[in-house]
Amino acid sequence: MKRLxxxxxxxxxxxxxxxxxxxxxxxxxxxxxWVRLAVLAxxxxxIAGLAGRLALSHHAxxxxxxxxxxxxxxxxxxxxxxxxxxxxxxxxxxxxLISAASVRFRIRDLSFSLLTIALADILRHTFIQVENKWxxxxxxxxxxxxxxxxxxxxxxxYFYVYAVLLAGCVLAHVxxxxxxxxxxxxxxxxxxxxxxxxxxxxxRWTFLPYAAASIVAVLVGxxxxxxxxxxxxxxxxxxxxxxxxxxxxMLGGMRSRLGGVLGAGxxxxxxxLVIAASLDDVAGASLAVYGALVxxxxxxxxxxxxxxGKGLLSRSPIRLGRMRTxxxxxxxxxxxxxxxxxxxxxxxxxxxxxxVVFGGVTAVDGVSVVARPGRIHAIIGPNGAGKTTLFNSxxxxxxxxxxxxVIGDHDLTADGPAERAxxxxxRTFQIPRLFESLTVAENVEIGAAAGGGGPDDARSVLGALGxxxxxxxxxxxxxxxxxRMVELARALAARPSVLLxxxxxxxxxxxxxxxxxxxxxxxxxxGVAVLLVEHVLSAVxxxxxxxxxxxxxxxxxEGDPHEVLGSREVRMAYLGxxx
Amino acid sequence: xxxxxxxxxxxxxxxxxxxxxGFSLAMxxxxxVDFAYGTYVVLGALVAATLPTMDSAVVDVVARLxxxxxTGGLAxxxxxxxxxxxxxxxxxxxxxxxxxxxxxxxxxxxxxAFGANAxxxxxxxxxxxxxxxxxxxxxxxxxxxxxxVAIVIALGFYLSRSRTGKAWRAVAANPRGAVLxxxxxxxxxxxxxxxxxxxxxxxxxxxxxxxxISAFQGLEYLIIxxxxxALGGMRSTVGPVLxxxxxxxxxxxxxxxxxDLVKGSAVYIVVALSVVLLPTGLAxxxxxxxxxx
Numbered sequence: 001m002k003r004l005x006x007x008x009x010x011x012x013x014x015x016x017x018x019x020x021x022x023x024x025x026x027x028x029x030x031x032x033x034w035v036r037l038a039v040l041a042x043x044x045x046x047i048a049g050l051a052g053r054l055a056l057s058h059h060a061x062x063x064x065x066x067x068x069x070x071x072x073x074x075x076x077x078x079x080x081x082x083x084x085x086x087x088x089x090x091x092x093x094x095x096x097l098i099s100a101a102s103v104r105f106r107i108r109d110l111s112f113s114l115l116t117i118a119l120a121d122i123l124r125h126t127f128i129q130v131e132n133k134w135x136x137x138x139x140x141x142x143x144x145x146x147x148x149x150x151x152x153x154x155x156x157x158y159f160y161v162y163a164v165l166l167a168g169c170v171l172a173h174v175x176x177x178x179x180x181x182x183x184x185x186x187x188x189x190x191x192x193x194x195x196x197x198x199x200x201x202x203x204r205w206t207f208l209p210y211a212a213a214s215i216v217a218v219l220v221g222x223x224x225x226x227x228x229x230x231x232x233x234x235x236x237x238x239x240x241x242x243x244x245x246x247x248x249x250m251l252g253g254m255r256s257r258l259g260g261v262l263g264a265g266x267x268x269x270x271x272x273l274v275i276a277a278s279l280d281d282v283a284g285a286s287l288a289v290y291g292a293l294v295x296x297x298x299x300x301x302x303x304x305x306x307x308x309g310k311g312l313l314s315r316s317p318i319r320l321g322r323m324r325t326x327x328x329x330x331x332x333x334x335x336x337x338x339x340x341x342x343x344x345x346x347x348x349x350x351x352x353x354x355x356v357v358f359g360g361v362t363a364v365d366g367v368s369v370v371a372r373p374g375r376i377h378a379i380i381g382p383n384g385a386g387k388t389t390l391f392n393s394x395x396x397x398x399x400x401x402x403x404x405x406v407i408g409d410h411d412l413t414a415d416g417p418a419e420r421a422x423x424x425x426x427r428t429f430q431i432p433r434l435f436e437s438l439t440v441a442e443n444v445e446i447g448a449a450a451g452g453g454g455p456d457d458a459r460s461v462l463g464a465l466g467x468x469x470x471x472x473x474x475x476x477x478x479x480x481x482x483x484r485m486v487e488l489a490r491a492l493a494a495r496p497s498v499l500l501x502x503x504x505x506x507x508x509x510x511x512x513x514x515x516x517x518x519x520x521x522x523x524x525x526x527g528v529a530v531l532l533v534e535h536v537l538s539a540v541x542x543x544x545x546x547x548x549x550x551x552x553x554x555x556x557x558e559g560d561p562h563e564v565l566g567s568r569e570v571r572m573a574y575l576g577x578x579x
Numbered sequence: 580x581x582x583x584x585x586x587x588x589x590x591x592x593x594x595x596x597x598x599x600x601g602f603s604l605a606m607x608x609x610x611x612v613d614f615a616y617g618t619y620v621v622l623g624a625l626v627a628a629t630l631p632t633m634d635s636a637v638v639d640v641v642a643r644l645x646x647x648x649x650t651g652g653l654a655x656x657x658x659x660x661x662x663x664x665x666x667x668x669x670x671x672x673x674x675x676x677x678x679x680x681x682x683x684x685x686x687x688x689x690x691x692a693f694g695a696n697a698x699x700x701x702x703x704x705x706x707x708x709x710x711x712x713x714x715x716x717x718x719x720x721x722x723x724x725x726x727x728v729a730i731v732i733a734l735g736f737y738l739s740r741s742r743t744g745k746a747w748r749a750v751a752a753n754p755r756g757a758v759l760x761x762x763x764x765x766x767x768x769x770x771x772x773x774x775x776x777x778x779x780x781x782x783x784x785x786x787x788x789x790x791x792i793s794a795f796q797g798l799e800y801l802i803i804x805x806x807x808x809a810l811g812g813m814r815s816t817v818g819p820v821l822x823x824x825x826x827x828x829x830x831x832x833x834x835x836x837x838x839d840l841v842k843g844s845a846v847y848i849v850v851a852l853s854v855v856l857l858p859t860g861l862a863x864x865x866x867x868x869x870x871x872x
Binding site: 052054101105108109110111113114117118121122125126129130132133243246250282283284285287288289290291292293294295298299302 | 606612613614662665666669671672673675676677679680681682683684686687688689690691695794798801802805806809839840841842843844847851854855
């Protein structure tokens, strides 16, 4: 909150002082250009930077807001804000549809960009047709001084309007980035499957930033029309503006709180230079300049001006998180009392007759497994037996073709991964899937949040697993063994009722393996139901209370581990012969 | 009227198939994100259109197509070597933004070199028309369609039979496994990029035989390529070809019959509906859902 106050105060001071310093020439021209572009760039960063989805529809929503406001005032003689409200309603519907489609069909990256730019094109074409039919040449609004409609006689008034919008956007951004939600969004951006497996709702975290950014664009469109006293499709649905916004975001820094403000400043300066070099008369030249700046920024200034500035200020661009490699006071290995490993509740997990069919291949063919609280159930089988697919269908990462998954008396069959995680079904992945842009502690906090815990819970789990020293490390610095340990910590921090562990022993050092064995025993003693896919048979012998053997998608045998492992059939499945 | 529409759809569809094949080679197979793909199309078209007219009609067409192909391939080679291959380990978003920047730079260059107006091949390359019942189809369109289909079939064979084609498919299936089997990922990506750019340039040269094209249309053709591939199925070879004809047909029908208000958006609405019904593309109908996911 203190930080918010500080930012608010600084911006208020700037808004008062800047116009006095630069005078009317500034507020009539480049200063207002800057603030306007900064509003657009800051909101654009919410979806393109924070959520990592490059939506190319900002200019179209600006046009939608502006044009509907103009139609309301001109055609119907009502307050333009009625038109703005209609535009916001349309934005909510459209962004929800796009977000739902992109989550449902896994539309990401280039596909998401093209989907949104096609949408922008449809909006633009539709309004061109509307203009040709009913408003030939565009809509002109009467010149009047009416502050209730944001009609001012000179441009300085609009400087203050945009400044208020910008302050709102930056404060919202700072509040959001500092809140736990900021981390959730980063986790989804890094690995949406893993984030979903820890209870994050993809649809919500795609829709909210996209809708919020688009609503800001609508508002800017409204102000633009009031400022220019006209609405024309070629000026309002202008793809060059989108290019300016992207350039501002890239130059400023797509992940930074002040990236939009800095980047917009840089673009306005570049604009002035382009005019000074009289390049603006040369067709295509200013767009090419923006293009070149974007390419250079991606290649040599990935964090933008904001990150570069931060690096200069702190003079230590390299993080020193992993300097301490010796165990320290934060590591309380084996100190069972210090950490809460008990499940949120004790419930059975029952998967009944699960079938998963990929095209012509039946990966899992009618398998039923049960996991009971306080017991470890191991699933073994040759490669390709369907173990990981079974895990994926239990956690909802893969939709089962048929079968039921029930926890306690709650049927999970129709639920997605996020909902199953919220019900206490938590997993690790065969190949660790950590959130690469977060620190170790933040990774584990995402897990803790899924179980209703906070940073303290995350820290105590890290300590209990003997990796408290890695707290501040970034994921990129970890060894493969450490990655597995952090992943296990993330899952444990969620206080699972049912824990699914996929080949956790692969690639661990003997010490780490020992620690994991002890930890899993303690987890089991605390009352968690554990399902373990494992190739390391010594670990299976040491840990499992009950054993399932899968072969070619079918359940081959189940029962007491020592009896099952001694059976002829199981040996045949593994070794392919009867000796 | 209807027959004309149908024939326009078939010829344009054949060229869209080439367009989609190149796009899915880079995006679907190599999972490289190249926003500049549409500018290779336009660049190939503009360069091909500026060639002086040859005496022999056949030589004229072949020379234009060869120049379009070479231009597209060369442009993609530069983009991949200088920018894209350096960004492959940084994820898709940086590739996307950087190639968007490149598209703007190339577009600016094209406006300078060729002007802002739409151009088309000035000569009547293949004069005369082919008679199909009552309908006359210009020979240039027939040639463009035949060449388009031939190219797509040849590419299909190349992908399934040749060493490089197999290597591309191996990389698509499992990049790490391919590297461990001794394949050079950057080299294969560069080759695929050049091939994809060459197909784009060729498609441009085919289109410009009968359609005026301007420097600003790169994005338009990128969007067409994307929607055709989305409609057909990212991982399928046959799906996008069928989708290309379907897309061209819907486009032609919308142009001829749809009310003005939805003329521009009709084809997208059809694609959107189709994606809702068949999320992994037309190929779902015969390949099954999960193999395409």
